Amino acid sequence: MIITEKFVLLNLPKTGSTFVRSVLKKIYKNRFERNRFFKIAKKLKIMKPPYEELILPNIKFKQGVVNHSDQHGVYSQIPEKDKNKTIVSVVRNPYNRLISAYEFQFWKGRPALEKNILEKNFPNFPNLSIDEYIDYLVLVGENSYEKKPKDIKIGVFSLQFIYFFFKEPKCVIKKLNKEYLENETLFKEDLAEVTFLKQESLSKDLIDFLIHQGFSKKELEFIHTEDKINVTENKTENRNELITPKVIDYIENYEQFYMKVLKSKGIDYVNPF
Incomplete structure (x- = not known):
């Protein structure tokens, strides 16, 4: 996660968060290089860093499944003062996100299942077809998160979403039942207040958000032509x-x-294929 003076960025995987992190770092770098005050203040050590990037323990899986720390910190790990x-954060159509995750193949090197x-x-x-990958995801959802009722059908994106953006994710997962999953309002008191940018219109959404946070249009102009980062290479000719x-x-x-x-x-996703 990245913590700035006014906002906190949570990095949901395979949505475009790497692009957002890169843009933020470039904005602050440009400010420093163009502004004499920033240079003097840094030299005199009287200026606080413009942002803080936290690498935190991965608490999204039950203990022993995934042990590495990463940049994908969740809401419950945000320091209380912030x-x-x-x-x-950024979200993405789950159909595209699933295919991207499959082709990105991070799961091959660090599987989220016990051996x-x-x-x-x-x-x-790790030689799994797309249908075998779905079987893998089902087992990850059933075995690699906090204990939940066995008869509950809930996927890894939904579980991950709870971990990222709910105030007390472990408590929510333990109390999951059919009524909670189907009800239109029960989840709202558990969900943190989060502004979601859409991956499908990320440059525009990001610019609008940053302007609202006090950045100038001039220092954001480069975003329109900025190359995307960490884009999954198409390993299948026809996705x-x-x-x-x-x-x-x-x-x-x-x-x-x-x-x-x-x-x-206000974000309504459908099958884009």
């Missing part, structure tokens, strides 16, 4: 081939909570 600031479960269910791992019935079924049956919460925030 929780009154605007919280901002015995992985070996039992996927003897050919539409990866949208199998099993992929669609997974999104429609396991990720409805994720989509419902976003819809309550």
